[in-house]
Amino acid sequence: MRRNAVAVVGAAETTDLGKIENLSQIGLHADAALNAMADCGLRPKDIDGIATAGQTPVELAHYLGITPTWVDGTAVGGCSFMIHVRHAAAAIEAGLAKTILITHGESGRSRIGNPPRRVDPQSLNGQFEQPFGPMGPPSMFTIPVLRYMKRYGVTEEQIAQVSVVQREWAAMHPRATFRNPITTEYVLNSRMIAWPFRLLMCCLVTDGGGALILTSAERAKDFKTKPVYILGTGESAETPMVSQMEDFTSSRAFRVAGPTAFQQAGISTNDVDHLMIYDAFAHLPIYGLEDLGFVPRGEAAAFIAARNTAPGGKLPMNTNGGGLSYMHSGMYGMYALQESVRQMRGTSPAQIDGAKISVCHGVGGMFAASGTIIFSNQTPADFW
């Protein structure tokens, strides 16, 4: 089927990242949205579709002064924004809206206007997981990893290497929270959080936001920004309970979302110049590389340790430093999308020369959901 292409024409993060004490959560959404509108020369009245998570699209439409003909409040955790991009592209193709704004903002560190999340004791999580002592993602997202390590003989040192390599990328980004070089030994000597996970194998907790504006590829030519085309997208969901994952060594949601996007884009992993894999914890790039088919089962940790994803490697990955070093507000997916867009525009501080295709893969919850977006700075007609 011949499709009408869609492009990102506006993209921006919040003015500041890190510790932001002068904005509440909805204020972070708005700051990012206004920056994205300024990026592509639009005003609120020019936007006719709004998608967001964390806040409702109703709150954002009202706060920003938008009259939408299309709203999407898909909220499945940190990959919600990948899924918003997928839904927005479909909506633009279907004529439901012409210019769609996707916003993220999260006061993850300062917690201003960001109500605490409580687990309902009547929910399945509340009945069958929470009584056994988990306290948020560091003690749950990490539970499957020992099974992975035993099956494939992967070591704590190899998992620590993920953090070390990503810090090298972060060092190139002036806006990254952590930029000092680290060693494997340093990671393995950092404070124990949930064995085998140490502090530096876990993401940051910061404040920030980001926004994207999408329109048809045809209209994208009228904007001053370089269009970043959407070649393919995928999404899926597995389980809200990490204990109920089908396979502790692989994510079913990854295995559905990733290949769906590659099939739609009409490309293979060999065509990919740049890769973002949502890294709330150091094992996620390992699972992602295998589940998306970049690396055979059980080989991703060695692949990363061998510097294939490091600066100068054949598959540059998480070139902003990722959630481990760049920033992580709680729902990191928007920042991975922003780095993919920068790479396709040619404006990343860690720019990959000549990169034409960027894959951006997100996770939501604890392996609960997934979204994959494949971007290119070449017109989709070259691929489809």
Add this chain to the structure above:
Amino acid sequence: MAEPGRALPAPTPETQHFWDGTKVHELRLQRCDSCGKNYFPPRPFCAVCGSRSVSVFKASGKAVLWSYVIHHRPVPGFTPPYAIAVVQLAEGPRMMTNIVECPQTPEALQLDMELEVVFEEQNDKITLPFFRPAKG
């Protein structure tokens, strides 16, 4: 006033049989009468074939240690470090639990070690299922 304890479940109509079971020291799973699948967590239908014809049965209580972390941060009702584990039941389903009567160390907690269920009353409504190293 007592220290705040661990988070406790609030049963729903679909899960009441499970929590009634733990009170009488039975680990109750469900089985689909149509396709034969054993499953957990509780629900009044089979998520494999969609059948509403399902039965509750008493599981053996035998399991192996599937995966875990040893949590080092404070949580109400727990003394760190403590393991948060997932066990693979002999009947097939997996469930989250704690491992008791065993040092909470990587050396003592070996994946695939054999375990058996034990029950610990939390209050007059809720008894939780834990697992300990099998006594052969």
